[in-house]
Each structure stands twice: as C-alpha cells, then as structure tokens.
Amino acid sequence: xxxxxxxxxxxxxxxxxxxxxxxxxxxxxxxxxxxxxxxxxxxxxxxxxxxxxxxxxxxxxxxxxxxxxxxxxxxxxxxxxxxxxxxxxxxxxxxxxxxxxxxxxxxxx
Amino acid sequence: xxxxxxxxxxxxxxxxxxxxxxxxxxxxxxxxxxxxxxxxxxxxxxxxxxxxxxxxxxxxxxxxxxxxxxxxxxxxxxxxxxxxxxxxxxxxxxxxxxxxxxxxxxxxxxxxxxxxxxxxxxxxxxxxxxxxxxxxxxxxxxxxxxxxxxxxxxxxxxxxxxxxxxxxxxxxxxxxxxxxxxxxxxxxxxxxxxxxxxxxxxxxxxxxxxxxxxxxxxxxxxxxxxxxxxxxxxxxxxxxxxxxxxxxxxxxxxxxxxxxxxxxxxxxxxxxxxxxxxxxxxxxxxxxxxxxxxxxxxxxxxxxxxxxxxxxxxxxxxxxxxxxxxxxxxxxxxxxxxxxxxxxxxxxxxxxxxxxxxxxxxxxxxxxxxxxxxxxxxxxxxxxxxxxxxxxxxxxxxxxxxxxxxxxxxxxxxxxxxxxxxxxxxxxxxxxxxxxxxxxxxxxxxxxxxxxxxxxxxxxxxxxxxxxxxxxxxxxxxxxxxxxxxxxxxxxxxxxxxxxxxxxxxxxxxxxxxxxxxxxxxxxxxxxxxxxxxxxxxxxxxxxxxxxxxxxxxxxxxxxxxxxxxxxxxxxxxxxxxxxxxxxxxxxxxxxxxxxxxxxxxxxxxxxxxxxxxxxxxxxxxxxxxxxxxxxxxxxxxxxxxxxxxxxxxxxxxxxxxxxxxxxxxxxxxxxxxxxxxxxxxxxxxxxxxxxxxxxxxxxxxxxxxxxxxxxxxxxxxxxxxxxxxxxxxxxxxxxxxxxxxxxxxxxxxxxxxxxxxxxxxxxxxxxxxxxxxxxxxxxxxxxxxxxxxxxxxxxxxxxxxxxxxxxxxxxxxxxxxxxxxxxxxxxxxxxxxxxxxxxxxxxxxxxxxxxxxxxxxxxxxxxxxxxxxxxxxxxxxxx
Numbered sequence: 007x008x009x010x011x012x013x014x015x016x017x018x019x020x021x022x023x024x025x026x027x028x029x030x031x032x033x034x035x036x037x038x039x040x041x042x043x044x045x046x047x048x049x050x051x052x053x054x055x056x057x058x059x060x061x062x063x064x065x066x067x068x069x070x071x072x073x074x075x076x077x078x079x080x081x082x083x084x085x086x087x088x089x090x091x092x093x094x095x096x097x098x099x100x101x102x103x104x105x106x107x108x109x110x111x112x113x114x115x
Numbered sequence: 116x117x118x119x120x121x122x123x124x125x126x127x128x129x130x131x132x133x134x135x136x137x138x139x140x141x142x143x144x145x146x147x148x149x150x151x152x153x154x155x156x157x158x159x160x161x162x163x164x165x166x167x168x169x170x171x172x173x174x175x176x177x178x179x180x181x182x183x184x185x186x187x188x189x190x191x192x193x194x195x196x197x198x199x200x201x202x203x204x205x206x207x208x209x210x211x212x213x214x215x216x217x218x219x220x221x222x223x224x225x226x227x228x229x230x231x232x233x234x235x236x237x238x239x240x241x242x243x244x245x246x247x248x249x250x251x252x253x254x255x256x257x258x259x260x261x262x263x264x265x266x267x268x269x270x271x272x273x274x275x276x277x278x279x280x281x282x283x284x285x286x287x288x289x290x291x292x293x294x295x296x297x298x299x300x301x302x303x304x305x306x307x308x309x310x311x312x313x314x315x316x317x318x319x320x321x322x323x324x325x326x327x328x329x330x331x332x333x334x335x336x337x338x339x340x341x342x343x344x345x346x347x348x349x350x351x352x353x354x355x356x357x358x359x360x361x362x363x364x365x366x367x368x369x370x371x372x373x374x375x376x377x378x379x380x381x382x383x384x385x386x387x388x389x390x391x392x393x394x395x396x397x398x399x400x401x402x403x404x405x406x407x408x409x410x411x412x413x414x415x416x417x418x419x420x421x422x423x424x425x426x427x428x429x430x431x432x433x434x435x436x437x438x439x440x441x442x443x444x445x446x447x448x449x450x451x452x453x454x455x456x457x458x459x460x461x462x463x464x465x466x467x468x469x470x471x472x473x474x475x476x477x478x479x480x481x482x483x484x485x486x487x488x489x490x491x492x493x494x495x496x497x498x499x500x501x502x503x504x505x506x507x508x509x510x511x512x513x514x515x516x517x518x519x520x521x522x523x524x525x526x527x528x529x530x531x532x533x534x535x536x537x538x539x540x541x542x543x544x545x546x547x548x549x550x551x552x553x554x555x556x557x558x559x560x561x562x563x564x565x566x567x568x569x570x571x572x573x574x575x576x577x578x579x580x581x582x583x584x585x586x587x588x589x590x591x592x593x594x595x596x597x598x599x600x601x602x603x604x605x606x607x608x609x610x611x612x613x614x615x616x617x618x619x620x621x622x623x624x625x626x627x628x629x630x631x632x633x634x635x636x637x638x639x640x641x642x643x644x645x646x647x648x649x650x651x652x653x654x655x656x657x658x659x660x661x662x663x664x665x666x667x668x669x670x671x672x673x674x675x676x677x678x679x680x681x682x683x684x685x686x687x688x689x690x691x692x693x694x695x696x697x698x699x700x701x702x703x704x705x706x707x708x709x710x711x712x713x714x715x716x717x718x719x720x721x722x723x724x725x726x727x728x729x730x731x732x733x734x735x736x737x738x739x740x741x742x743x744x745x746x747x748x749x750x751x752x753x754x755x756x757x758x759x760x761x762x763x764x765x766x767x768x769x770x771x772x773x774x775x776x777x778x779x780x781x782x783x784x785x786x787x788x789x790x791x792x793x794x795x796x797x798x799x800x801x802x803x804x805x806x807x808x809x810x811x812x813x814x815x816x817x818x819x820x821x822x823x824x825x826x827x828x829x830x831x832x833x834x835x836x837x838x839x840x841x842x843x844x845x846x847x848x849x850x851x852x853x854x855x856x857x858x859x860x861x862x863x864x865x866x867x868x869x870x871x872x873x874x875x876x877x878x879x880x881x882x883x884x885x886x887x888x889x890x891x892x893x894x895x896x897x898x899x900x901x902x903x904x905x906x907x908x909x910x911x912x913x914x915x916x917x918x919x920x921x922x923x924x925x926x927x928x929x930x931x932x933x934x935x936x937x938x939x940x941x942x943x944x945x946x947x948x949x950x951x952x953x954x955x956x957x958x959x960x961x962x963x964x965x966x967x968x969x970x971x972x973x974x975x976x977x978x979x980x981x982x983x984x985x986x987x988x989x990x991x992x993x994x995x
Contacts, residue, residue: 032145033142033145033146033149034146034149034150034153051171051172052143052146052147052172052178053172053177053178053181056139056142056143056146056178056179056181056182057181057182057184060139060182070142079145079148080141080145081145081149082141082142082145
C-alpha cells in the first residue's frame with residue numbers, strides 16, 4: 007500500500023462516511039463493511055482506520071460514543087453528525103463529477 | 116470547521132490530553148480484542164489468535180501514535196517535549212551552555228545596544244506633529260538668517276503652511292534661595308503651534324504675543340517646573356523672574372519636550388520674540404528658521420523656491436546679502452546628520468561582532484554534534500526521522516539563542532546606562548531619547564532567532580548525515596567527515612576576516628583620536644579651572660556688574676588654592692563664537708560680501724598669563740586699560756599675518772564697529788599666539804581681543820567665563836571655589852564649573868566614543884576569533900592524536916608532523932587574513948569622514964593589525980598542537 011495512499015486519503019474518509027450513513031458502527035464493523043462492499047479491493051487496517059476516524063471526529067463530521075455491544079462489551083460506536091451528512095452529500099457530488107470527467111478523458115484518448 | 120471551533124478543540128485537546136489518550140488506548144485495545152475473538156471463532160487457539168491479530172495490527176502503540184500525530188495539537192505537544200528535552204540536554208553540559216550563552220549574549224548585546232542608539236537617534240521620528248513635513252531654513256553655509264531675510268522668505272514663499280523663527284536666549288531664574296542660569300529660546304509666536312505639541316498645563320503663545328507692547332509671558336519645560344519651581348501646581352498664571360524681567364507663566368511643556376532639536380538643545384524656557392525693532396536688519400544674522408511644508412510638497416520644491424527668493428534678495432541688497440544663499444533641510448536630517456556616519460559605523464561593527472559570535476557558536480555546536488553522533492544514531496535506529504532530529508536540534512539552538520538574547524538585552528541595557536553616564540551632557544542629538552523600546556526588543560528577538568536557526572542548521576545537517584551502523588559500532592572512532600572539515604575551515608576564515616576588518620576600523624579610529632588629542636590648543640590646560648558666572652538681577656547697570664565681576668575675580672584670586680584668575684566673554688572651545696567686521700584704516704573699502712571679519716573676545720586683565728597664551732609682541736591688557744583711557748586691542752597671530760604679513764603691527768590701528776559703543780579706532784598693543792577657539796581641526800581663525808575694563812559699558816555683558824590656574828589638583832579646587840565665590844556674591848548664578856581638561860575632552864567626545872567602542876568591539880572580535888581557532892585546532896588535533904602518535908612512533912620527526920597539522924589549519928587563517936585586508940581596503944573609504952590625521956588605507960594600521968592578528972591565530976593554533984606533540988606518544992596511541 008505504498009503508492010495509493012494519496013488516493014486513499016480522500017477515498018477512505020468518503021467510505022467511512024458512507025458506511026456510517028447506513029447505520030452507526032464501531033471500528034471493526036466499519037473495517038468489515040468497507041472490505042465487504044469494495045469486494046476486498048480496500049483492506050483497511052487499524053493503522054489507517056483509527057487516524058481517519060479521529061480526523062473525522064475532530065472535524066465534527068462523525069461522533070464517537072461508548073455503548074454496550076450485543077456481547078455485553080463496551081465499544082465505541084461512531085455515528086454520522088448533521089455536518090457529516092452534508093459533507094457526504096457534497097463529496098458524493100464531487101466524486102461523480104471527477105468520475106465522469108476522468109471517464110470522458112480516458113475514453114477520448 | 117471555523118477557526119474558533121478549531122482553536123477550541125485544540126485547547127480542549129491540550130487540556131484533556133491524558134483522558135483522551137486513555138480513551139484512545141481503550142478503543143484500540145477493544146479493536147484488538149475483537150480481532151482476537153474473531154480468530155478464535157475461526158478455530159485458532161487463543162495464543163495463535165493473539166499472534167495473528169498482532170501481525171495484522173502492527174503494534175497497538177504504533178497505531179495510537181499515528182492517531183496522535185493526526186491530531187491538530189500534535190506539533191505543540193512535540194515542541195513542548197522537545198523543549199523539555201533540550202533544556203535537560205543543555206543543563207547537563209553547563210560549561211558549554213554558559214560559554215554559548217555568554218558569547219551569544221555579547222553578540223546580541225552589542226547589536227541591540229547599537230540598534231537602540233541608531234533607532235532612537237536616527238530612525239525614530241522627531242516628537243512633533245507630522246515631523247516629516249518640518250524643515251529648517253538656514254544660510255547656505257548652515258548659519259543663522261537675518262530678521263529682514265526671514266520676513267521676506269515668509270512673505271514671498273507659497274510652499275509652507277507656516278514659517279517661524281527662533282533665536283538663542285537664556286536667563287537666570289531667580290527664586291528666593293537660588294539663582295540658576297537656564298538656557299532658552301526666543302521664538303515667533305506661532306512656533307509651538309506649528310510644532311503641534313500640546314502643553315502639559317496651560318496654553319501656548321497667542322498670535323499677538325510677539326508684538327511690541329505685549330505682556331511678557333513665558334513657557335517653561337517640565338524639568339524646570341519640577342526642579343527649579345518645586346512642581347508648584349498653581350504656577351500657570353504666576354510670574355517668575357528671569358534675568359532682569361518678570362514673566363507670567365502661561366504653560367508647561369510636557370516631559371521630554373525638546374526644542375530646538377539641533378542647536379540650543381538644552382533650552383528649557385521659551386518666550387515670544389518681538390522682532391519689530393529689527394525688521395530692516397539684514398546684517399544681524401541670529402535666527403534659525405523652522406517651517407512646515409504644505410502637504411504633498413517635497414523638500415526639493417521648497418528648496419527651489421527659497422533659493423530663488425534668496426537669489427532675488429542678493430541682487431536687491433548686495434551690501435548685506437552677497438554670497439548668502441539659503442538651504443532647506445528636513446529637520447530630522449539636520450538633527451541626525453552629524454552623527455549618522457558614526458552611528459552607522461557602530462551598528463555595522465556591532466553586527467560584525469554578532470556574526471563572529473554566531474560563527475563561534477556554530478563551531479561549538481559542530482564540535483558537540485560530532486560528540487553526539489551516537490545519540491543521534493540511536494534515535495534514528497529506533498525510528499526517528501531526519502526531520503524530527505533536525506527539529507530537535509533547532510529547538511535546542513533556539514532555546515540557547517533565547518537565553519543568549521535575554522543575556523544580550525541585559526548587557527545592552529547596562530551598556531546604555533553606562534553610556535548615558537559617560538557622554539557629556541547634550542552632546543549626542545536626542546541623547547535623552549535613547550531607550551530600549553519594543554522595537555529594540557523585537558530586533559533582539561529576531562536576531563536571536565535567526566542566529567539560533569542559522570547556527571543550528573549547519574552543524575545539524577552535517578550531524579544527521581549519519582551512517583547508523585558505523586556510528587553504533589562500539590569501537591569505531593567518531594570520525595569527522597570531509598564536509599565538516601570544510602565547514603570548520605570556512606568558519607575560521609570568516610572569523611579571521613571579520614576580526615581583521617574590525618581591527619582595521621578600530622585602529623584607524625584610535626589613530627584618529629591620537630592625532631586629535633595631539634592637536635595643540637595654544638594654551639596650557641593643566642590645572643586650569645573654569646566656570647560661567649551670571650550677574651544677579653540686582654546688578655542692573657553695567658557699572659554694578661563690573662563691580663560684581665571685580666569682586667568675584669578678587670575672591671577667586673585670593674583663595675589659597677588659586678594661583679591667578681581672570682575672565683573672558685566666551686570660553687575657548689565651548690562658548691559661542693561671534694564674528695565682527697573690521698577695517699584697517701587707510702586701506703580702500705572692501706567689496707560687499709568680502710569685508711574682513713574676525714572673532715572678537717572681551718577679556719579681563721591677566722587673561723593671557725592665566726591661560727599661558729604667549730604674547731609674541733607688545734603687551735597684554737592691564738588694569739590701567741580702563742574706561743576712558745586710550746582704546747586698545749590685542750590681535751592674534753593669524754590676523755596679524757593676514758593683514759600685515761612680515762611686519763610687526765604693534766602700534767598700528769584697527770577700526771571695529773563695536774556693538775552699542777561708538778564705532779572706534781583701536782590701537783594694537785599686542786600680538787597673541789594662535790589658540791584653538793572653536794573648530795578643533797580647522798584653520799585657526801582671525802581674532803581680536805578687547806579689554807573688558809575699558810569696554811564693559813558698550814557690551815552690557817551679564818555673564819563672564821572665569822578661568823583660574825590652581826596650585827594643586829584642579830578637581831579639588833573646583834569643589835571649594837563655588838562656595839567661596841558665593842560668600843562675596845550670594846545671588847549670582849554659576850554654571851558649567853569644569854576643569855579645562857574636561858572641556859577639551861568633551862570637545863572630543865565623538866572620536867573618543869568611536870575609538871573606545873570600536874576598540875572594545877575589535878577586542879571582543881579578536882578574543883572570539885582566537886578562541887574559535889583554538890577550538891577548531893584543538894579539536895582536530897585531538898581527533899588526529901592517534902595518527903600523530905603512529906607517525907611519531909614510526910619515526911617521523913615531531914617538526915615534520917607539526918608542519919603537516921599546521922599546514923591544514925593555517926590555510927583557512929591566511930585566507931581569512933587576505934579576505935579581511937581586501938574587504939577593509941574596499942570599505943574603510945566610507946570611514947573617511949570620521950578620520951583625522953590618518954588615511955583610510957593607512958599602511959601602518961593595516962600592517963600592525965594584520966601582524967597582531969596573525970600572531971594571535973598562530974598562538975591559537977600552536978598551543979593545542981604543541982600540547983599533543985609534547986605528550987606521550989604511547990598515551991595518545993592508547994586513546995579510544
């Protein structure tokens with residue numbers, strides 16, 4: 007994972023936000039979900055997941071809360087805040103723009 | 116995220132760091148446990164599951180660290196940690212730290228003190244309203260202007276909002292118990308309003324208060340109010356006696372107010388100037404003009420206008436105005452002009468001292484960083500990036516530099532206090548304004564930071580280029596890289612070059628001071644004391660004043676410690692100089708503008724013998740030259756040679772237009788040897804002396820400078836005489852009591868100060884350079900002790916080995932000497948205006964300075980080398 011880090015930076019944030027849009031989740035849940043929906047393209051290790059989570063929390067887009075899990079363990083669950091939701095919508099739009107533009111550029115060549 | 120919420124979250128983070136770290140730790144641990152659980156669920160044993168999870172995880176601590184680094188406050192936390200670490204490191208090597216702080220302190224202190232002086236005197240705007248629009252108008256020779264010319268400039272010019280005039284004045288302020296002379300000014304009524312300074316109490320002059328018949332009013336300075344009038348809160352509206360008149364005090368000027376700024380700077384009382392009797396006067400040039408430019412106009416435009424008017428006046432009034440043009444100068448420039456070169460030189464040398472100090476610090480840090488290679492290597496090995504280590508080094512240096520800056524500011528402050536005590540009163544323009552200000556502190560801060568970073572980065576870059584494996588190997592010698600040798604050589608070269616440059620400047624200014632001190636005054640200043648004595652208001656006729664001065668003279672002469680006493684109107688080298696036109700009877704009248712003139716002096720009998728000014732021909736004045744006897748005059752050698760070359764003019768006569776007396780013909784009775792009267796280094800002026808006892812009625816002099824030759828220590832005599840004089844004349848005012856040696860030394864304050872400060876700076880530079888060279892050589896010799904030992908053990912002679920080592924170290928020294936000499940040759944031209952009796956490229960100075968510095972450098976090299984060479988070969992082989 008040496009090269010695609012730069013690409014991942016924005017992508018990972020977007021993927022986390024998208025995951026939390028469906029339902030609040032804890033760290034492991036988020037990592038599992040991302041691996042699942044991208045069909046294993048992105049394997050998110052804790053080394054990149056935790057810094058990303060804390061960065062997003064710091065920006066106020068997501069919020070962490072300590073709760074009891076089904077198994078009775080205390081876990082920190084993250085949920086999307088209102089600003090986070092707005093951000094997600096905004097980022098989705100710009101991603102689509104980028105994708106369309108890139109697609110056109112590549113097919114024209 | 117807004118800036119405010121970002122700052123808030125930063126503060127929260129810094130405040131709750133501990134709790135947040137716990138929180139994070141728990142969260143990461145949870146994640147880890149969940150993974151372990153998952154592996155267990157997949158059928159692994161618990162131990163194996165842990166192992167797998169750890170592999171996948173890559174260390175929980177590492178993850179936590181990455182989160183911390185992603186946080187906003189991370190840089191702060193690191194910096195704080197680095198700062199603590201740096202503090203510990205510096206504390207652990209107190210020798211190094213103290214040396215570094217001292218050296219930096221000297222450098223920063225010198226630069227800050229010099230910058231304080233430059234800022235306070237040169238850069239800081241004058242304390243008037245919009246000073247950038249204030250100009251002074253003088254004759255083209257820089258002298259005062261006549262009242263009629265002033266009125267014409269004022270009427271005919273359009274470029275000025277206001278134009279006002281000032282004339283030197285002063286008087287004895289008499290209170291119930293004491294009389295004291297206070298310098299002051301007569302100013303046209305609009306002057307203070309034009310300057311735009313509000314009085315501390317009361318009001319300024321009204322426009323009609325300089326008209327004839329107006330009530331006498333006076334403005335007084337804060338100082339006079341506090342010190343002489345006891346700070347009387349109801350002083351405004353009361354009257355005070357100054358000289359022979361009483362004035363109503365209308366206002367007190369604020370503390371620190373100074374006017375005029377470039378002449379009569381000690382003025383503390385101001386009265387309106389009634390010019391009505393002199394509106395036609397074009398000969399009595401006694402006014403300095405001050406004017407405020409209209410907004411947007413340049414000094415050049417105003418200059419063109421005024422010189423145009425002056426040219427017209429010259430044509431209209433050839434008798435008075437031939438050859439008299441005008442000059443218009445920005446006030447700030449006029450004030451600071453005379454000391455600009457000196458202060459610029461001081462600042463430049465102080466910066467050089469700072470540079471040398473920085474070079475030394477860089478050298479010290481370099482040596483240290485080599486010693487710390489293992490520490491660095493360890494930190495690199497456990498994962499520190501080069502950037503982190505560089506940052507750590509920078510923090511350490513900045514901490515050092517900050518300590519140096521504090522030391523420097525304290526030093527500068529002490530130095531400035533010392534300076535203000537040693538400078539003669541009112542010699543440096545705006546002397547009272549020299550003070551540490553926020554600007555100066557900011558300057559010191561910036562200098563310290565720049566010095567810290569610059570000195571840190573060179574060695575740190577070198578030091579972090581570490582081969583970890585090499586450095587960690589236990590037995591390996593911490594060898595010095597080629598780059599470091601080159602850097603050290605460069606530092607030595609720079610130090611030597613800078614030190615040489617400073618030494619040359621110091622040498623030149625010291626030789627200047629010596630030549631100036633060797634100038635012959637024409638009189639004997641040893642055991643000579645002087646004081647200015649002002650007649651009291653009770654002596655309201657010239658007859659009474661003559662009697663008073665006679666009593667003072669007798670009282671002085673009768674004291675056991677006094678040999679002989681006399682008096683003169685203007686003391687040589689410190690008093691005013693007044694020129695008077697004269698003519699030689701029987702010769703054709705001179706062209707207008709070319710009338711011969713000479714400085715006039717009025718002296719009491721015995722003046723020449725008290726001063727030991729020899730009379731080349733004839734006699735000096737005696738008590739018999741009194742009112743009503745034949746008018747006599749003594750002229751100096753220069754005037755005699757000028758008008759009667761090769762002839763003894765005793766017995767001839769001179770026509771002098773004496774102020775209030777009848778224009779008269781005087782018989783020359785004596786020729787006095789030349790003596791220095793005002794200009795220290797220029798040509799001796801033509802002068803004539805008149806006898807006071809014969810002339811007192813015409814001049815109305817209210818003060819005389821008494822001079823007396825003492826038997827013993829003049830300082831001791833000075834202390835006792837004042838009381839003795841007051842016994843015969845209690846209400847006289849006495850000012851400027853001093854020994855003549857002091858008067859002369861005050862005259863030379865500028866070259867002396869320059870020479871002393873440059874001498875000190877150069878001395879520091881040489882010591883620092885010597886220590887720097889010593890450090891470099893000692894270090895490299897010590898590094899090579901083993902090699903030297905082997906060479907000697909193998910049979911090389913000591914001399915040969917020494918030559919080998921010396922050659923390497925001498926090259927940068929000689930390069931420095933050459934660069935220094937070239938730089939000095941190129942730059943000392945700028946000193947020319949500060950030099951006297953020595954050329955800017957004076958061979959003797961250059962040669963002796965170069966020789967001296969070479970000697971110091973060789974000593975600095977030879978001592979460590981000799982130590983190693985003398986030492987036990989086996990011992991040096993065994994080191995490490």
